[in-house]
Amino acid sequence: xxxxxxxxxxxxxxxxxxxxxxxxxxxxxxxxxxxxxxxxxxxxxxxxxxxxxxxxxxxxxxxxxxxxxxxxxxxxxxxxxxxxxxxxxxxxxxxxxxxxxxxxxxxxxxxxxxxxxxxxx
Numbered sequence: 001x002x003x004x005x006x007x008x009x010x011x012x013x014x015x016x017x018x019x020x021x022x023x024x025x026x027x028x029x030x031x032x033x034x035x036x037x038x039x040x041x042x043x044x045x046x047x048x049x050x051x052x053x054x055x056x057x058x059x060x061x062x063x064x065x066x067x068x069x070x071x072x073x074x075x076x077x078x079x080x081x082x083x084x085x086x087x088x089x090x091x092x093x094x095x096x097x098x099x100x101x102x103x104x105x106x107x108x109x110x111x112x113x114x115x116x117x118x119x120x121x
Contacts, residue, residue, distance in 0.1 A: 001105070003052055010045035010067075013102060016095050017041030017074065024086055033086065037077040043070040044102060057118050061110065068106040075099035 001009075021038055024030035044067055051063035078096040082089045 006105070007045070007049060007052070010048045010102065013074075013095075013098055014042045014045045016098070020087070020092065020095055023091065024081070029084070030086060033077055033081055037074060037081070040070045040073040040077060041099075043067075044074065048106075057113070061113055064106060064110050064113065068103060068110055071099055071102040071106055075103060 017037055018041075021034040024034045047063055047067045047070060051060055051067060054060035054063055075096060078092055078099055081087055082092050082096065
């Protein structure tokens with residue numbers, strides 16, 4: 001997947017998460033989960049953009065690691081929303097699938113980058 005395409009995909013994930021949190025209950029639990037999911041989901045795209053601007057391989061891997069953590073954390077919050085029945089699974093499952101797919105993409109990208117020798121100067 002191209003960088004530009006992945007930037008769009010991570011931004012779309014963020015926007016979809018924002019739409020979903022608007023439907024959470026406005027009680028204490030809903031507000032906490034809305035805050036947690038908003039922070040982690042928006043962080044996926046923001047940190048991926050930052051990784052694309054990395055000045056070194058080490059910085060790229062560090063930023064990519066953050067993206068991976070945030071995508072996985074987003075999946076966690078979405079699972080909590082489903083399991084606690086705060087929203088119907090039918091409203092959350094597609095976003096959860098995307099969070100899991102992004103986690104897999106960034107896991108693979110991180111592993112591949114670590115295995116691939118750096119270019120010779």
